Amino acid sequence: MTATMDRPTEEAPSGGKVPLVELKDVCKTYGNITALKDISLRVHAGEVTGILGDNGAGKSTLIKIIAGLHQQTEGELLLDGEPTRFTSPADALDKGIATVYQNLAVVPLMPVWRNFFLGQEIRKKSFPWALDSNAMRATTLTELSKMGIDLPDVDVPIGSLSGGQRQCVAIARAVFFGARVLILDEPTAALGVKQSGVVLKYITAAKEAGFGVVFITHNPHHAHMVGDHFVLLNRGRQKLDCAYDEITLEHLTQQMAGGDELEALSHELGR
Structure with a gap:
């Protein structure tokens, strides 16, 4: 598969299709603390x-709900259109x-292949207690x-790889074990x-292969470079919800930086 950084020129592949994952008016509270309030978003294939x-802002809480670690207090989570x-x-x-x-x-001192199958090892059919390391x-x-x-030697400790390579191994591992939706936490x-x-x-590359990707980040430049749809959270509230062709990088950066609050502060400082 060949990855490209070019922006797609054709219409977004989702069209009118049912999202892989959808949140509708999701709220999450911990006692008297409201972590998320009325969050709605869609994750489409490709x-x-x-x-x-x-x-x-509530990004970690949102991840935990989609990933199954926590359940929402209110609202719906739909998978392929089904609650x-x-x-x-x-x-x-x-x-x-x-x-x-x-x-x-990951376990830094273990080789790449051991980390790739960590917790889901392949065992030899003749000797179920023995790992099939060659496979x-x-x-x-x-x-x-x-x-x-391109990683010719999978026997090297995964801790010896660069941060980017380790992230890519983790993505490939998730794809191999049946993921349709990839949630990437500040990669x-x-x-x-x-x-x-x-x-x-x-x-x-994962997007072009048809996966739905949720890219969690605080970097608007990285998000705008690969994103098709953007949701901005601020103190647990949904501040922005728009498609790539509806917002410029400058506007996305301004909203991320504080938007009106930043402008008010600049005016107050006399600049």
């Missing part, structure tokens, strides 16, 4: 939904919702290659420009 927000309540992250994963968290949940090595190489990831937050570019290319 599209990237960028969810932006500063620290404390759904996930009982656990395993339940969400069984239904094709995979989350790649920022810490990646796992071959599968890891094949699946990474499908994502366009470029701790990366430099070059490594961020690598991850953004593989996000585009």
